[in-house]
Amino acid sequence: MAAPATGASHRSRLRLIVIQTLVFSLLATLGARLYYLQVISGERYQGKAASQSVREIVVQPQRGLIVDAMGRPLVTNRLTWVVSLDRTLLGKMSVADRAELLDRTGDAIGMAVPAIEAKLLLCGDDGAVAGKCWNGSPYQPVPIAQDVKEGAALRILEQPEDFPGVVVDRQTVRQYPAPYGINAAHLLGYLSPITKDELDSAEDSGDSSVNGASVVGRAGVEKEYDEWLRGQPGYDQVAVDSKGRVREDVSGLEAQPGDTLVTSIDAKVQSVVEEQLAAMIAKQRATRDPVTKRNFEADSGAAVVMEAKTGRIVAMASQPTYDPSVWVGGITPKQLKRLYSKAAGTPLLARSFQGQFAPGSTWKPFMTVGALPHGYSPSTVLGCPSAVQIGNRAFHNHESSAHGSITFARALEVSCNTFFYQVGMHFWQKFGSDPDDDDAKDPLVEQAERFGFGSRTGVDLPGEASGRVADRKWKRSYYESMKDYYCGIAKKPQDGKTSDFVYKFSREFCVEGWKYRLPDAANFAIGQGDTIVTPLQLARGYGALANGGTLWEPRVGKAIVSPDGKVIREIEPKKERRLKVPASVLRYVDEALQGVATRGTMNWKLQGFPLDQVQIRAKTGSAEVYGKQSTGWVASYTKDYVVVMMMSQGGTGSGSTGDGIRAIWEALYGVDGEGVDPGKAAIPGVTPPARLPTFGDDGSILPPARVKGGE
Structure with missing residues (x-):
């Protein structure tokens, strides 16, 4: 009876040994693992643990x-x-x-x-x-x-x-x-x-x-x-x-x-330009328009001051404007809506280089440059009647004034539309009397494009508008893009929402809107019709007249300087092209524009100004816009600067912006009464410094040093 008990005891001991072996094996494995983790790989895992708290x-x-x-x-x-x-x-x-x-x-x-x-x-x-x-x-x-x-x-x-x-x-x-x-x-x-x-x-x-x-x-x-x-x-x-x-x-x-x-901006000049632009707009809004019998809207405007010899921008302003600090810290939806609001005048739009407007009579000097080498001469005399009949419509001078038989120079001085209508019609009849010929030659169009119109100036500011030269090719492309819209209006009976003008225009456009006719050429010659420019484009064009025929790409940036005061990069003026215009033609136009200031349409705003010491050349312009009041322009220059100011729905050029133009010239040259005091000029030395400001080691910035005798 003892044997069975002995066998059971043996099996129990065997099980105990197996369990002990397993336990010791697990403990050994765990110990080895812990040794591996803590000793062999301890530093690596310690680093990972630390990195999770960094x-x-x-x-x-x-x-x-x-x-x-x-x-x-x-x-x-x-x-x-x-x-x-x-x-x-x-x-x-x-x-x-x-x-x-x-x-x-x-x-x-x-x-x-x-x-x-x-x-x-x-x-x-x-x-x-x-x-x-x-x-x-x-x-x-x-x-x-x-x-x-x-x-x-x-x-x-x-x-x-x-x-x-x-x-x-x-x-x-x-x-x-x-x-x-x-x-x-x-x-x-x-x-x-x-x-x-x-x-x-x-x-x-x-x-x-x-x-x-x-x-x-x-x-x-x-x-x-x-x-x-x-x-x-x-x-x-x-x-x-x-x-x-x-x-x-x-x-x-x-x-x-x-x-x-x-x-290249000068803050003092910028201040004068902004102040004058705002003041001229405020003045016109309080002035009654004799044409519409209500006050001028004067809804927007722009002004540019540019170095004539380099294309550098000295000042540039647009109205309406906005406070740039509104973006700091995040702009509210209400503030953003106002910046894009038409009711507020779309303040975010920079009229100076993004706004596009009909140039009016400021266009005529470029038309003169285009005409003189192509069959006309300084001695050419044409009539300046109060109106010219083109087809079934009479095209008038401003205020229907007549000036008899005059030269190009006198036509610029008095801004005679009917004189330039005849020039535009002459080239249409000579080179392109077929209204369907999109490739017909036109010296006036060609010259406008050489002066950079219809293309971006290349200014170092984003979002620049290109303007438009409304020639035959443009009219064809516009017709192709808009014919469905206007034909849609023309094919329906006229309703109360469509004006007689729009309905009649739509019917004519649908039938033959691509044709470049005699009235188109006449309007082109006086800066009317569908041609539009930016104020900066116009300033650059007048800069080429001022400097003898060089078209510059305008620049705002002048240099990049490192935080420790070292000049990394100088931003040099960039010459786009040298215009192939006879020097005699440029001299003739230059003298004619001086006549605009001394005895022409700008003279009444320059009475008592020392024109013998500050020889201003100028051209005024009033562009008609369908459904709106006239856009007023004054483009002017000296050997040093170009100054342009315009106002949408502001009336005549000299009437709307003439006083502002004068005030800017007074600030630029230090005009004091009927004399000139260079010491009172907005910029020390009258012209902008060629050198850069001086950057001190302590972070101070000092004005540029002047060389003896000027720069």
Whole structure:
């Protein structure tokens, strides 16, 4: 009976040995694993664990300054408190804790929780709103507010336990010192947050100068020279605890400030130009229009001052305008709507280089240059009757005045339309009497295009308009693009919404709207019809008359200077072409335009002005626009400068802008009564300095040094 008991005991011992072996094996394996993790791979895993508690915060660079030709600051930077939230930590919080933190943060900075939530959404996520969502890394603190009051910022910094994951630091934003009270919004431009597409494109191209929190130039020189101005971001690596509180700085890379842009703008001249443009518009709005029997609308205007010999822009203004600081810190939907509002005059549109207007009689000097080498001469005499009959319509002079038989020079002085109608009709009859011939020669059209009309000037400002030379080819292409629209009107019975003029025009256009007829050629010769120009194009054209035939690409930028004051790049004037115009023709036109100032249509605005010392050449213009009041122009120049001012719905050229033109010339040359005092000129030495401002080691910027005897 003992054997069975012995066998059972043996099996029990065997099981115990197996279990012990398994336990020891597991313990040995666990020990080996722990030894491997803690000893052999300990440093690697320790580093990984440490890295999980390290946050990388992008440090935005200080954007480069924008200064005028004398070194006066036009755009600078100021410090602002910025509050950001750590999305990673927020994602680890309970719903209740997250809501409590957002509510507490919103109360501290005066921001609604829904607005914070919109900022925290990644662009591309459901519900994300462009311009509000976050473009950057989801692991980087997201900026939710800037220009936070210092008290609120310090409260968050001093109570980190109440604001886990909330980062507060100081960053720079744009500031506009406005020397002499200038605005210059359309010249300077503005900034706005980078878009997702722009960020993706930059990442694909390896461009590290932008990130999700970057702002980039959207208009003006801010956009044109953005890559120089933006600088290079840096970063700070900080160790944080489980609640997102910063324990210590780990490492970092300093941000590289952007470069300074020196412009050719002179703030003092810019101030005069802006003031005069605004004053002329205000004056015309209070003036009764004798044609429409109501006050002038004077809805917009522009002015340009350019160096005649280089094409550099000294001043340029547009009305209506806007405050460029409205973009700092984010623009509201209401503010943005106003900038694009037609009722407000579309303030975002830079009339000086984006606005397009019929040039009126300011066009005639270019027509003279086109006519004289092609069968006409300075001794040519044509009649200047009060009207010329073309087909079944009488084409009139302004105010139906007649001046008898006159030369080209006198026709420019009195701005005789009927004289130039005859010139335009002559070339149509000689070269292109077939209205269907799109390739017919026309010296007037050819000369207009040589002066750069119908093409962008190449100015270093984005969004420039090209204008239009309304020749035969343009009329054909316009017909092809619009025939369905106008034929649609013509094929239906006239209703109460369609005026007699529009209905009649539509019927004629539908039948033969491509034909370039005699009235088209007549209108072209006086700057009427469908030809349109920008004020900058007109200034450049008059610059070529002033300097003897060189067409320049206008420039606002003058140099790029590094933060330590070294000149990186000088932006030289660029010559587009030398016009093939006989010098005798240019001299003839020049003398005729001097006559406009001394005894022609501009003389009444220059009474008592020292024209013997400041020899101004000028041309006035009044362009008729269907359904609106006339557009007024004055284009003028000396050997040094070109000054152009225009006003939409402002009446005659000299009547609307003549006083403003005079005031600008007085400021440029230091005119004092009937004399000239160069010491009172807006620019020391009268003409712009060739040298750049002096940049000191301490960050100071001094005016350019003048060489003896001038420059």
